[in-house]
Amino acid sequence: MKGPPLPLVEELSRLGYALMRLLLARAKEVFAQEGLSLLQAEVLRLVKEGVSAPSRLAEHLEVQPSQVSHLLVSLEEAGLLGRHPDPEDRRRVLLRLTEKGEAVERRLQEAWLRAYGQHLARLEAGELLLFRDLLRKLTGVERG
Structure with a gap:
């Protein structure tokens, strides 16, 4: 397979990077409204999705365990997260969102979807579906 022409690859690379930076900056703004960094917000999202071991968080975040x-x-100090002994191995801890953490994570998710939706509103209905299909193809993800 030959692939697309190099100038097109270069332009798509620049545009992809510009979109990534734009969305990252917007995410930081959204999360800062709750007083959280991008990484803190991501921890809440991951714990909400079931990543309950600190070592697994480090893997998902691609950071050192000390971070x-x-x-x-x-x-924990903000009252958003709690550590609990693992019932199967009392040497390990499991993470859970507190009630306050659940509420904050829900607000973050809603705020992020509104912000991302504002960017997507630049596209027409057919373009949105095409964009979704192209992202699915590029990422290998069939369903959200």
Whole structure:
């Protein structure tokens, strides 16, 4: 397979990077409204989705375990997260969102979807479906 012409690949690379930076900057703004960093917000999302071991968080975030430890302390101090002994191995801890953490995570998700939706509103209905289909094809993800 030959692939697309190099100038097109270069332009798509620049545009993809510009979109990534734009969305990242917007995410930081949205999460800062709740007083959270991008990584703190991501920890809440991951714990909500079932990533309950600190070591697994480090893998998902692609950071050192010591960085995760600092993130967890800050989220615990804010009352958003709790550490609980693993019933199967009392040497390990499992993470759970507190009631306050659940509410904050829900607000973050809603705010992010509104913000991302504002960017997507630039596209017409057919373009949105095409964009979705292209992203699915590029990422290998069939269903959201």
